[in-house]
Amino acid sequence: MAEAGKEGGSFAPLRLPVFAVLWCATVLGNIGSFMRDVASGWLVTDLSPSPTAVALIQTAATLPVFLLAIPAGVLSDILDRRRFLIAVQLLLAGVSAALLLLSRSGALTVELLIVLTFVGGVGAALMGPTWQSIVPELVPRAQLKNAVALNSLGVNIARAVGPALGGLLLASFGAAVTYGADVLSYVFVIAALLWWRRPAPAADEGLSENFLGAFRAGLRYARASRELHVVLVRAAVFFLFASAAWALLPLVARQMLQGTAGFYGVLMGAVGAGAIVGALVMPRLRARLDADGLVLLASVLTAVVLGALVLAPPQWLAVLLLLILGVGWITALTTLNGVAQAVLPNWVRGRGLAVYLTVFNGAMAAGSLGWGLVAQQIGVRGALAAAALGLLVVALLFHRVRLPAGDADLQASRHWPEPLLAEPVAHDRGPxxxxxxxxxxxxxxxxxxxxxxxxxxxxxxxxxxxxxxxxxxxxxxxxxxxxxxxxxxxxxxxxxxxxxxxxxxxxxxxxxxxxxxxxxxxxxxxx
The missing domain is CATH 3.30.70.100 (Alpha-Beta Plaits)
Incomplete structure (x- = not known):
């Protein structure tokens, strides 16, 4: 990876052909994924009126990332990342193709939908750490922060476009066509990965890690890093309560707001549009607030939206509220993810981010299932109110647990002298x-x-x-x-x-x- 002396502006990485092609392909792929999620989230309300069944779709999507993120982070370090990503894209395309065929034939059930959503979550779990790990291979070091920011912007462009487009296709042509559009999006992603000629990795001098060794090294680091512990705790408490918005939104749209599939897509798109607005105003927010202040702001915005939805506002007002939710969501997501990246050195970044993703998705999965069960007992309004109040309380309590500054120099020093040896030592000798x-x-x-x-x-x-x-x-x-x-x-x-x-x-x-x-x-x- 070449070095560069200047960052060259926020959009400078898009001048690099490889990054630009893969970025565009990723945006298309994420648009397809959001379209699939909208179809599945709405279709389950047709197949079952149970809030628990609706929440299980969100749980099935996020639970695999909780279970597999760390192994996926290890695999991203020891396998050829390009080939691994292609294999994962083929798996995800197969999931959407199966959903297409089942929905078209009328054979899709709640159980099958949950199982296929879970398999899709497995693909997302395998892809997440690996996709983040290739970014330093695509851009000069000086442009890395801009590239990461552009990736976040791309996800939120997809979040704004995908749900709205998915809702439109779902309302106009049905679930099968929506799933088919998702299959087509994977064709573009796979083509871009095939086009990318990834350079051969540098020689590792015989020190390449095997799966179990790399797995243990990643866990040791996560267990010993107190700064990472703080980030994980702050992320867990926020997403555990904020997950209520995603778990209950299909029921809010259909039952409380009397909306159609198209309206549900508009609500999801409003979250994405709000996230784009949030990403654009983040520089100004960072100039006024530190990381703890940003997470507190995100918590307050999210809690206000959850509380306002309890009142079943008019549809136009609900769209505005979801825009605000998007601002709060992207503020928390980028702040916590940014601090996590700042406290991780390069050699363990993939595995450390995998631990972060495990906590993030574990909180989302547990929260989604939990709020679905709460809604089953006390109703959707009661669950939304409980989530809003709980989020405010934990935000104020954990605001005292300060996030790390993340300003330490984590570049390798290489200052240890080579050990003195009477004769060569086999690498597997130990302890x-x-x-x-x-x-x-x-x-x-x-x-x-x-x-x-x-x-x-x-x-x-x-x-x-x-x-x-x-x-x-x-x-x-x-x-x-x-x-x-x-x-x-x-x-x-x-x-x-x-x-x-x-x-x-x-x-x-x-x-x-x-x-x-x-x-x-x-x-x-x-x-």
Whole structure:
């Protein structure tokens, strides 16, 4: 990937042919997906009047991402991403083709619709982390933020166009034609991926990860990253309550607002249009509010919309309310996703984002099912009111759990020296113990211990599964930091993962060392 000195404007990535073609194909593919979702969301109300059945469609779409996002993130790192994406597109096209045939023949049931929606969710789960991971391959580093923003804009263009077009096709020609249009959209996406000649990946010097090793490394990082934990908690509480809007909207449109399939498509399109407006005003909002303020604003807007829908407003007012919902939704989505990306280094970005997607879709799936069950018991109006009140309460409570700034330098520092070896070590040898011996004055000991203990999460994030400190019984100035890594290859990967921010922290620790030269580092292999 070439470097560039200047960003060149928000739309500069579209001047790059590969990015432009894949971006346009993605917009078309997402339009088709939203058309399919509108058809399925409306069709289930024909097949069953049960709020639980309606909510199960949303659950079936999001639950696979909750279950499979992390394995998908691992696969995106160890497989050829272009071929993997083509295979996933073929799977999704097959799902829509099956829906087309079943709806045309009149054989579609609620059960079949839920199953096929679930399979489509599997495809979305496999595609999400992989599609995000290819963006740095398509644009220079200086244009990466603009490319990510354009991807978000493309999704919301599709969200604005797809539901409205899907509702129009559904009302005019029926579900089969709507599903057929979705199948056609995958043809464009697959053609674009076939046209893209992805460069061969750089040599990995024998350090490529297998599935299980990469899976464990991703989980270790997620478990040790406190900053990521904050983002995950804030995302979970927001989407758990905000999911009520998506789970209950078909019932709101049909039962409370007496709308048709076309009107439901207009409501969905209004959310997308609002999201586009939100994306355009986000720079001004960011200039006035930090990330916590933006999430609070999004929560208030979403809660106001949910509360207003309880009153069954006129259809024109409902469209305006859904525009506001779109602004709130994109504000929360881009803010939380942006913070998640900012706290993740490149080597684990796909897997870290997969963990974020797992929490996001888990909250959406659980929330959708939960609000469907609540609506079954107390009615749609009661469920909307409960969701609005709950969202306001948790927004105020968790506003005190501050999101990380995400301004640390996470580029690889490569400052660790190569280990001294008497003879070559097989990459699968392990576990490995690394010992770092410091000499610390008694008066510096409290400050040193405070600093070195801050290294523990960093060691674990980069690959260690155990960490500790020991002092020498005969010489208390000698303190040994040790950590365990599962294999020699994993330790070599650790050398490539240490970031500039970690190097700064290690420098703070080393400044207390009084011995000759740098602290001594020893490596021990299990026998």
């Amino acid at each position: 490995v113990m690394i010992q770092i011996e410091y000499r610390i004055r008694a008066e510096d000991r409290p400050a040193f211990l405070a600093a070195v203990r801050r290294l523990a999460p960093e060691r674990r994030r980069d690959g260690a599964y155990a960490w500790g400190l020991h002092e020498h019984t005969a010489d208390p100035q000698r303190i040994v930091e040790w950590f365990m890594v599962e294999s020699w290859a994993e330790h070599l990967r650790q050398h490539h993962r240490v970031s500039q921010a970690d190097a700064d922290l290690q420098g703070e620790v080393v400044r207390y060392h009084i011995g000759p030269g740098q602290p001594e580092v020893h490596h021990f292999l299990a026998l």
